[in-house]
Amino acid sequence: MVFTFNLGFPRMGANRKLKRLVENFWSGKVDENTLITDAKKLREEHWLLQKNAGLDHIPSNDFSFYDQVVDHSYAFGVIPARYKNLNPGLETYFAMCRGLQKPGIDVAACKMKKWFNTNYHYIVPEFEPNQQFTLNSTKVIDEYKEAKALGIQTHPVILGPVSYLMLGKPTKDAPQGFKPIQLLDRLLSLYEELLSKLVSAGVTWIQIDEPCLVLDLPSTIKNEYVSAYNALTKVSPQLKILIATYFERIGTNLDFITDTPINAIHIDLIRAPDQLESILRRLPAKVSLSLGLVNGRNIWKTNLEVALAKAQKAIDVLGSECVFIAPSCSLLHSPHSIQSEKKIDNEILNWLSFAVEKIKKIVIISKALNNSVQSVQTELEANRKSIQSHRESARTQNPTVQQKMKALGPDMFRRKFPFHERQLSQRKKLSLPLFPTTTVGSLPQTKDIRTIRAKFKKGEINQTQYDNFIKREIEKCVHFQEEIGIDVLVHGEFERNDMVEFFGENLQGYVFSGNGWVQSYGSRCTKPPIIFGDISRPNPMTVEIIKYAQSLTDKPMKGMLTGPITMLQWSFVRDDQPRKDTAFQLALAIREEVHDLEAAGISVIQIDEPAICEGLPLRKEDWNVYLNWAVDAFLLSSTGVDCSTQIHTHMCYSDFNDIIEAIRCLDADVITIENSRSDLKLLNAFEEHEYTAEIGPGLYDIHSPRVPTKEELKVRLHAIFKYIPKNLIWANPDCGLKTREWPEVEAALKNMTDVAKEFRAIEANC
Numbered sequence: 001m002v003f004t005f006n007l008g009f010p011r012m013g014a015n016r017k018l019k020r021l022v023e024n025f026w027s028g029k030v031d032e033n034t035l036i037t038d039a040k041k042l043r044e045e046h047w048l049l050q051k052n053a054g055l056d057h058i059p060s061n062d063f064s065f066y067d068q069v070v071d072h073s074y075a076f077g078v079i080p081a082r083y084k085n086l087n088p089g090l091e092t093y094f095a096m097c098r099g100l101q102k103p104g105i106d107v108a109a110c111k112m113k114k115w116f117n118t119n120y121h122y123i124v125p126e127f128e129p130n131q132q133f134t135l136n137s138t139k140v141i142d143e144y145k146e147a148k149a150l151g152i153q154t155h156p157v158i159l160g161p162v163s164y165l166m167l168g169k170p171t172k173d174a175p176q177g178f179k180p181i182q183l184l185d186r187l188l189s190l191y192e193e194l195l196s197k198l199v200s201a202g203v204t205w206i207q208i209d210e211p212c213l214v215l216d217l218p219s220t221i222k223n224e225y226v227s228a229y230n231a232l233t234k235v236s237p238q239l240k241i242l243i244a245t246y247f248e249r250i251g252t253n254l255d256f257i258t259d260t261p262i263n264a265i266h267i268d269l270i271r272a273p274d275q276l277e278s279i280l281r282r283l284p285a286k287v288s289l290s291l292g293l294v295n296g297r298n299i300w301k302t303n304l305e306v307a308l309a310k311a312q313k314a315i316d317v318l319g320s321e322c323v324f325i326a327p328s329c330s331l332l333h334s335p336h337s338i339q340s341e342k343k344i345d346n347e348i349l350n351w352l353s354f355a356v357e358k359i360k361k362i363v364i365i366s367k368a369l370n371n372s373v374q375s376v377q378t379e380l381e382a383n384r385k386s387i388q389s390h391r392e393s394a395r396t397q398n399p400t401v402q403q404k405m406k407a408l409g410p411d412m413f414r415r416k417f418p419f420h421e422r423q424l425s426q427r428k429k430l431s432l433p434l435f436p437t438t439t440v441g442s443l444p445q446t447k448d449i450r451t452i453r454a455k456f457k458k459g460e461i462n463q464t465q466y467d468n469f470i471k472r473e474i475e476k477c478v479h480f481q482e483e484i485g486i487d488v489l490v491h492g493e494f495e496r497n498d499m500v501e502f503f504g505e506n507l508q509g510y511v512f513s514g515n516g517w518v519q520s521y522g523s524r525c526t527k528p529p530i531i532f533g534d535i536s537r538p539n540p541m542t543v544e545i546i547k548y549a550q551s552l553t554d555k556p557m558k559g560m561l562t563g564p565i566t567m568l569q570w571s572f573v574r575d576d577q578p579r580k581d582t583a584f585q586l587a588l589a590i591r592e593e594v595h596d597l598e599a600a601g602i603s604v605i606q607i608d609e610p611a612i613c614e615g616l617p618l619r620k621e622d623w624n625v626y627l628n629w630a631v632d633a634f635l636l637s638s639t640g641v642d643c644s645t646q647i648h649t650h651m652c653y654s655d656f657n658d659i660i661e662a663i664r665c666l667d668a669d670v671i672t673i674e675n676s677r678s679d680l681k682l683l684n685a686f687e688e689h690e691y692t693a694e695i696g697p698g699l700y701d702i703h704s705p706r707v708p709t710k711e712e713l714k715v716r717l718h719a720i721f722k723y724i725p726k727n728l729i730w731a732n733p734d735c736g737l738k739t740r741e742w743p744e745v746e747a748a749l750k751n752m753t754d755v756a757k758e759f760r761a762i763e764a765n766c
């Protein structure tokens with residue numbers, strides 16, 4: 001008999017219940033008791049839902065108020081010294097996530113980083129060389145007991161010790177050469193203590209996530225895996241350990257389990273379908289294999305026939321007792337359910353499945369294997385029909401787009417003039433001062449804006465009323481920017497629900513869910529639009545609004561677009577053609593928009609590519625292929641302009657050292673980058689590689705509500721001088737300001753422009 005296994009459930013819940021709960025707590029609308037009680041109800045709902053669906057192995061500790069990695073740090077007492085004077089409990093926990101500014105206290109948040117190649121962000125643990133670990137919270141045990149009280153035997157999910165240390169970074173003052181992995185032995189004793197406590201509470205299976213097992217690992221780390229799991233498997237003979245890998249192939253990193261008596265390993269057969277056969281050959285006897293057959297990161301229905309064939313292959317080798325059927329990764333990355341979807345037409349809705357439906361698919365696969373194919377004949381037949389309807393639908397094809405793709409020529413992938421000529425021409429046209437100030441695009445998306453948009457979408461106000469409202473917001477923000485002396489203005493992106501979803505809504509080939517939310521960080525979610533067919537741009541998308549914004553000022557107004565790779569990364573993408581082709585179709589649509597903006601007199605156009613690094617394959621040997629087409633897609637979107645039109649790009653969440661050559665190849669005139677949480681290390685890359693275009697390294701963190709002081713902005717800008725010639729430096733925040741409140745933004749940007757002015761004056765006097 002095969003078993004069904006889930007690696008994690010989307011914690012936000014239907015209609016983003018958790019988001020509302022946590023945000024109400026932050027704003028003081030609900031107290032700690034309500035937060036805790038309502039969160040408990042939500043967990044119960046999710047466990048019961050999975051149990052009622054017939055799932056055998058249900059996860060616990062997949063819930064979090066913010067992020068599972070920061071939970072882990074908090075649970076093991078990995079709390080940086082700057083939080084030590086705060087009240088223990090939620091005050092400290094949330095301060096690590098979001099920073100805290102109140103009378104007498106001003107602490108910044110911990111760094112946030114992308115979770116592998118997903119759009120989820122985790123809070124980076126900070127380790128000091130003499131790091132002490134303590135069991136500081138009983139969350140994992142409590143949540144297990146909570147489920148048990150409902151009659152549900154769950155398997156707790158925890159992050160494994162090796163991945164945990166590898167995902168962290170040394171504290172600022174740690175000596176050079178210190179690597180968090182050196183703390184493994186010390187950390188293991190705490191894991192042992194935790195596992196013992198879990199066994200005492202009744203736990204029989206535990207899922208230990210070791211996602212770093214899919215990375216290129218040096219042999220030293222492989223050895224650490226052996227010692228870690230030799231220690232942990234000794235904790236108790238009653239405890240069965242499943243190690244979960246996902247997002248890529250495990251490759252030779254699997255070797256460590258031949259020396260380690262773990263009970264099961266989970267592999268991702270969606271991102272790395274080819275690994276099944278080699279793993280079946282190499283898996284030691286009695287180790288169970290959890291097959292990630294249902295895509296945890298995309299929304300297309302699983303082809304059950306294909307999944308069944310793969311499962312059967314595993315059963316033939318291992319025997320059914322040693323096979324689990326599972327999603328490819330935690331369903332954290334899937335929206336909740338298609339049940340309440342009203343926005344998507346029935347034909348396309350029939351091609352989709354979200355988390356709740358994915359769990360049902362897992363159960364159907366197991367029934368077909370355990371009982372008989374006949375026992376789920378109706379479900380299999382319905383699945384076959386929907387896969388066929390998707391494959392044969394004419395709606396995915398657009399001959400005009402396919403014609404344009406065939407007509408792509410090499411000139412469409414390069415700027416007509418070299419950078420230094422463009423720079424001269426742009427400087428003449430724009431007459432900007434030294435350290436030009438700008439922002440990355442979005443300004444606060446206030447409750448008012450979201451409410452008015454919701455009313456417009458429900459038909460409670462008409463198009464003219466909505467447009468006039470947005471125009472008034474633009475007017476206010478243009479005046480504010482002029483008042484404080486911003487040099488290159490933005491229109492604030494108030495008309496956009498999201499930088500990807502907005503463009504998706506204006507392109508053909510996309511559909512949108514009404515409620516397909518996926519957690520991005522903390523309480524913030526995105527609703528990735530769905531690319532189901534060839535992409536085209538029926539009409540200009542931003543030209544009228546940018547023209548309007550430009551009409552309000554004599555200063556340059558930036559055109560603001562989202563780049564093709566980010567559109568691709570942050571959408572649910574069709575899986576019936578290579579991602580490269582979809583990226584090029586998106587690029588063509590953006591190229592047309594760039595052309596129209598330029599023709600409308602816009603001289604500065606920003607094409608955001610914050611997700612370019614996120615798209616990097618996890619194995620280095622796969623990088624070049626991706627980077628070649630990713631850079632080409634950006635070039636295709638941006639190179640159709642004249643010499644004097646300044647192309648900006650913006651990136652955040654990126655380790656620029658890794659891809660500096662590719663960034664150079666993008667050939668943008670100005671790049672604004674997230675940098676403030678990175679101790680300026682990022683800038684090394686630009687210095688070392690003699691990057692010659694203009695750069696705006698973010699001067700302050702925008703994820704936290706705290707307002708940077710002028711003093712700290714000065715220190716930061718001054719530090720940047722060490723890396724980048726002064727005449728190439730722009731002053732801007734790390735990223736867009738949509739999540740912030742106006743009072744914070746006003747104060748922060750005023751400080752930023754004042755500092756730029758002061759530095760200009762100093763330079764003028766030199």
Ligand SMILES: CN1c2c(nc(N)[nH]c2=O)NC[C@@H]1CNc1ccc(C(=O)N[C@@H](CCC(=O)N[C@@H](CCC(=O)N[C@@H](CCC(=O)O)C(=O)O)C(=O)O)C(=O)O)cc1
Binds near residue numbers: 451526738
């Ligand atoms: C830059 N980032 C982005 C990423 N991915 C994207 N797709 N987009 C990004 O901008 N990845 C990396 C980072 C992650 N950062 C963020 C930052 C901010 C958010 C965010 O604020 N998300 C919002 C939801 C945004 C949205 O679409 N809002 C809709 C409103 C939907 C809604 O809530 N409607 C309400 C009614 C309105 C009301 O009264 O409040 C309802 O339906 O009940 C809109 O503006 O129209 C969030 O709130 O989480 C995400 C990622």
Ligand SMILES: N[C@@H](CCS)C(=O)O
Binds near residue numbers: 560608736
């Ligand atoms: N222009 C976007 C970029 C975010 S990465 C913004 O400002 O929100």
Ligand SMILES: [Zn+2]
Binds near residue numbers: 650736
């Ligand atoms: Zn950004």
